[in-house]
Amino acid sequence: xxxxxxxxxxxxxxxxxxxxxxxxxxxxxxxxxxxxxxxxxxxxxxxxxxxxxxxxxxxxxxxxxxxxxxxxxxxxxxxxxxxxxxxxxxxxxxxxxxxxxxxxxxxxxxxxxxxxxxxxxxxxxxxxxxxxxxxxxxxxxxxxxxxxxxxxxxxxxxxxxxxxxxxxxxxxxxxxxxxxxxxxxxxxxxxxxxxxxxxxxxxxxxxxxxxxxxxxxxxxxxxxxxxxxxxxxxxxxxxxxxxxxxxxxxxxxxxxxxxxxxxxxxxxxxxxxxxxxxxxxxxxxxxxxxxxxxxxxxxxxxxxxxxxxxxxxxxxxxxxxxxxxxxxxxxxxxxxxxxxxxxxxxxxxxxxxxxxxxxxxxxxxxxxxxxxxxxxxxxxxxxxxxxxxxxxxxx
Numbered sequence: 331x332x333x334x335x336x337x338x339x340x341x342x343x344x345x346x347x348x349x350x351x352x353x354x355x356x357x358x359x360x361x362x363x364x365x366x367x368x369x370x371x372x373x374x375x376x377x378x379x380x381x382x383x384x385x386x387x388x389x390x391x392x393x394x395x396x397x398x399x400x401x402x403x404x405x406x407x408x409x410x411x412x413x414x415x416x417x418x419x420x421x422x423x424x425x426x427x428x429x430x431x432x433x434x435x436x437x438x439x440x441x442x443x444x445x446x447x448x449x450x451x452x453x454x455x456x457x458x459x460x461x462x463x464x465x466x467x468x469x470x471x472x473x474x475x476x477x478x479x480x481x482x483x484x485x486x487x488x489x490x491x492x493x494x495x496x497x498x499x500x501x502x503x504x505x506x507x508x509x510x511x512x513x514x515x516x517x518x519x520x521x522x523x524x525x526x527x528x529x530x531x532x533x534x535x536x537x538x539x540x541x542x543x544x545x546x547x548x549x550x551x552x553x554x555x556x557x558x559x560x561x562x563x564x565x566x567x568x569x570x571x572x573x574x575x576x577x578x579x580x581x582x583x584x585x586x587x588x589x590x591x592x593x594x595x596x597x598x599x600x601x602x603x604x605x606x607x608x609x610x611x612x613x614x615x616x617x618x619x620x621x622x623x624x625x626x627x628x629x630x631x632x633x634x635x636x637x638x639x640x641x642x643x644x645x646x647x648x649x650x651x652x653x654x655x656x657x658x659x660x661x662x663x664x665x666x667x668x669x670x671x672x673x674x675x676x677x678x679x680x681x682x683x684x685x686x687x688x689x690x691x692x693x694x695x696x697x698x699x700x701x702x703x704x705x706x707x708x709x710x711x712x713x714x715x716x717x718x719x720x721x722x723x724x725x
Contacts, residue, residue, distance in 0.1 A: 340684045340696050342417035342530055344377045347594045350690045352376075356399040356598040358389060358560065360430040360528070361411060368718030369430055369710075372411075373402040374595055379416060380407035387724040388715075389596065390435040390654045393551065393559045399600040421531045421698075422706035431526035431592040432562060433551060434715065435654035438590060440520040440547075440566055441641045443510040444634050444661030453504045459575055462541040462675040465667075485635055486513035505577055515636055515644050518580060520566060520659060521590040524715065525708050529695050533567055533685065534588035534702030541571035541678050543666050546615045546687040548608065548631055550638060550658045551596050556646040558639070559655075560598040561608050563687050563695040565591040566659050570678075588705035592657065593695045603691065608638060613689045615664055620682035623670065629663035 357374035386392035419428035509516035545566035573583035666677035
């Protein structure tokens with residue numbers, strides 16, 4: 331793998347990260363500002379970013395307001411930064427303003443196995459015990475046995491129950507198939523509050539992992555009442571070899587330093603961008619390796635097996651509340667299978683890979699892959715945020 335000292339840095343500009351229709355969008359950002367001594371809630375207005383922290387000390391507070399889209403567009407603000415300047419700040423630098431993940435006190439949740447195609451890849455991980463060398467052989471057997479028969483099956487339906495009977499009879503039933511087509515979705519806690527990194531930051535995979543990949547996803551931003559208030563992009567970085575050994579290692583596979591990226595901004599729902607626009611999102615993936623390697627992929631929420639509002643209902647309700655709101659990764663259709671190194675071993679990251687996840691209406695989330703052990707340490711937690719806001723007289 332390429333050393334972290336040699337890794338290339340993506341060149342980011344306002345034009346490369348903003349949505350195509352940014353002039354119509356209500357966009358929320360968070361900015362680390364050393365002058366303020368902590369993070370600021372901000373609105374993106376053209377190529378400038380306006381401090382709204384005096385209006386709402388946290389993004390969580392902002393999204394509790396019914397007038398959040400109007401406030402983001404029109405409210406008077408404090409200091410202003412050029413978006414281009416924020417995007418050129420080196421990762422980890424605390425002495426210059428830079429973009430952060432655009433959420434703060436929200437719990438970071440994720441729904442897994444929500445697309446039939448990626449569902450089959452989870453079965454393959456389990457059947458191989460996380461061994462990439464066995465993936466091609468097992469994939470061939472699963473596809474021949476199951477084929478496209480899972481496509482279009484509504485989870486929890488009588489058709490899904492019949493498919494389960496068939497798969498059990500063929501010795502192919504799996505815990506992943508249970509959450510993929512069974513009545514209850516997989517919803518787990520992806521990462522601790524405030525641990526996500528934003529666009530331009532490094533993302534981490536464990537040094538011990540030899541089979542891993544990005545997971546480009548749409549991320550819903552939900553308030554304390556369970557209302558979807560906005561959407562953004564996310565990378566649910568996954569260690570396939572770790573999770574393949576045992577689903578009980580999910581936390582080890584998913585929750586590591588810098589293993590969760592969210593951004594670049596939260597686009598608030600409004601008359602121009604409603605929940606149906608979220609259901610219609612196309613998400614693109616581009617990976618550029620330090621060795622000239624290129625990978626392209628895409629995912630469409632139109633192919634999701636469970637409606638996004640059903641995923642929200644499975645997360646929030648009488649059974650579970652989130653007083654500061656939550657964000658919810660909605661799963662990915664993308665599961666890279668083409669070989670990068672040895673034949674039959676599929677895709678895995680190299681350090682220095684630049685990962686770009688983009689959608690025309692949400693912009694672009696861009697990160698560089700490093701070892702989790704070498705990524706910028708996570709040191710700013712809830713206590714630090716509260717102390718920072720108190721020092722500024724915002725609590």
